[in-house]
Amino acid sequence: MKRTRSRKPLASFVFANAMVLIRLKRLSKRLIVSIVIALAVVHTIRIVLTSPNHDYDENVEIPLKSVKEDRNMAAFVEPEVVEKVKQPTSSQSIFCETTDLGCFKPAATNGHMTHNDMTLTWCANYCFKRNKQYAGITQAIKCVCGDRANQLVDLTLDGKCNVPCPGDEKENCGGSDSIRAYRLKGQCVNDSFTDDFAETRWRGCFSAPRPDAAFRFFSMAITTSQCLLTCERSYYPIAVVADSGSSCRCGHMTARFNLTQRLKDCDAVGAVKVYRTMVEDSRxxxxxxxxxxxxxxxxxxxxxxxxxxxxxxxxxxxxxxxxxxxxxxxxxxxxxxxxxxxxxxxxxxxxxxxxxxxxxxxxxxxxxxxxxxxxxxxxxxxxxxxxxxxxxxxxxxxxxxxxxxxxxxxxxxxxxxxxxxxxxxxxxxxxxxxxxxxxxxxxxxxxxxxxxxxxxxxxxxxxxxxxxxxxxxxxxxxxxxxxxxxxxxxxxxxxxxxxxxxxxxxxxxxxxxxxxxxxxxxxxxxxxx
Structure with missing residues (x-):
């Protein structure tokens, strides 16, 4: 629920409080003036602190372009973008790094495992545990695994994958007669991210993204591993950490923020550390x-x-x-x-x-x-x-x-x-x-x-x-x-x-x-x- 903020003009505020003090008739004029000035300062500070530029309440909609920049970071946002700044909603505890191969007709024969709350991660983890390199989802709830892609699909026949996953509607779970196929790029891991694990995802030091680079602010004073997990659960492929963990922002590379901003010197002024989550960028x-x-x-x-x-x-x-x-x-x-x-x-x-x-x-x-x-x-x-x-x-x-x-x-x-x-x-x-x-x-x-x-x-x-x-x-x-x-x-x-x-x-x-x-x-x- 949004808070309502007082917008009473400073002049009327001072006048109203001065009249109250004068009616008391017990204070000297000099003391009354001092009290009125102090009240005016307090009123001004209250307005500033409750303005959108300084409010990070997760339930308050604010224009991200107005988030105050810290010493090393730009606001990372596109002009006129408004978004709730909140903690990620995903409670996912297993993460698998996959490559989307596309949508195809299924191979002639393949077994499957059914799961009523199917997600890509569930199927990928199921196949990973069986030492398979490929995973596919069809008919919303069926997961198939294979050592080669042609054990799952016919690569020469494009399919029609239009069914969302029952466990995560943002993901695709194939079609009535089509398989969404994926390749497992590495191991699946749990959400106990450590800083050592985060360092394996390090992609280098970059110049801080420009204000229009479309990154999202999530938290201040956070460890590198916590930032990586935050971006992972928020479905962003890139995590950016500045000032030794003083801030965490998530996003993806664009024409405004890419390899041209990479730095050789991580101690350069304005340098930020960039980490790659396990989220695939569908682009x-x-x-x-x-x-x-x-x-x-x-x-x-x-x-x-x-x-x-x-x-x-x-x-x-x-x-x-x-x-x-x-x-x-x-x-x-x-x-x-x-x-x-x-x-x-x-x-x-x-x-x-x-x-x-x-x-x-x-x-x-x-x-x-x-x-x-x-x-x-x-x-x-x-x-x-x-x-x-x-x-x-x-x-x-x-x-x-x-x-x-x-x-x-x-x-x-x-x-x-x-x-x-x-x-x-x-x-x-x-x-x-x-x-x-x-x-x-x-x-x-x-x-x-x-x-x-x-x-x-x-x-x-x-x-x-x-x-x-x-x-x-x-x-x-x-x-x-x-x-x-x-x-x-x-x-x-x-x-x-x-x-x-x-x-x-x-x-x-x-x-x-x-x-x-x-x-x-x-x-x-x-x-x-």
């Missing part, structure tokens, strides 16, 4: 195959270990269309790149062009990476059993049979040089993208690749919104964590071979008219000699 979910038809495809070419798989992940999030591949890698399919087995209806087709191969697609995006680091990434993949994020022991290349020698490096160098060379000689339209630019500016690089592709379906009306969402999701599960070896595995004679190849490719790109010069890979601070 860059619901990825699907291209509709049946004939399309002008774009090849995504690179030397192995150059970030092709990670780039595919970024493109899928941005466009809402699955990418394809000439390799049909079952591991990638199992891990969520569902276009891997459906390249005929995918866009940006992965290939590592070598030998006599020539790009068959109408145009080509070439991703080039520092050959020192691309080679190490590829060897990590090969020797870790074909896992795209595999990592080798620190002393691996000290073993004689795995040492990088002039003989073992000769063929990889030819391959690294051949990818851009073959593309340029093909005469087809091409775009050269450097892996290091994707790392430093993933949103700008993805936008450039999407604009280069000829298929208009890759530029949905909500592209910019999807790119803002992608700011929260740039790593994904397909990017290998960087690791520096404690020694240099490239001997001087090997480094000389690599440096020669780098100079040759730089000149070849320059002769072809590529505007952006190949980075100075021959001066790699960790590996070049």
């Amino acid at each position: 860059c979910g619901n990825i699907h195959l291209l509709p049946p038809g004939s399309y002008s495809k774009t090849l995504l070419a690179s030397y192995p270990g150059s970030g092709n798989t990670w780039t595919r992940y970024l493109l899928e999030k941005a466009t809402g269309i699955y990418t394809g591949s000439v390799f049909s890698d079952s591991n990638l399919y199992r891990d969520g790149l569902l276009g891997e087995m459906h390249s005929a209806r995918g866009e940006f087709i992965k290939n590592h062009l070598f030998g006599n191969g020539r790009p068959g697609e109408s145009r080509v995006v070439v991703v080039i990476r520092n050959p020192y680091r691309a080679l190490l990434a590829y060897l990590n993949y090969l020797y870790s059993g074909g896992f795209h994020t595999g990592s080798l022991p620190q002393d691996f290349f000290l073993q004689p049979k795995y040492a990088i020698t002039q003989q073992s490096i000769r063929e990889p160098i030819r391959h690294w040089k051949a990818v851009p060379t073959q593309v340029i000689k093909s005469g087809k339209p091409y775009l050269i993208i450097y892996f290091e630019d994707i790392v430093s500016d993933p949103i700008g690089s993805v936008r450039e690749m999407v604009n280069f592709a000829s298929n208009p379906l890759l530029r949905p009306s909500d592209l910019e919104s999807r790119l803002a969402c992608l700011s929260q999701e740039t790593t994904g599960q397909f990017k290998r964590k960087s690791k520096k070896f404690p020694f240099n595995p490239f001997k001087p004679e090997v480094a000389q071979m690599l440096n020669t190849a780098i100079v040759e490719v730089r000149q070849m790109l320059k002769n072809a008219g590529v505007k952006k010069e190949l980075p100075p890979y021959e001066y790699d601070p960790d590996y070049a000699r």
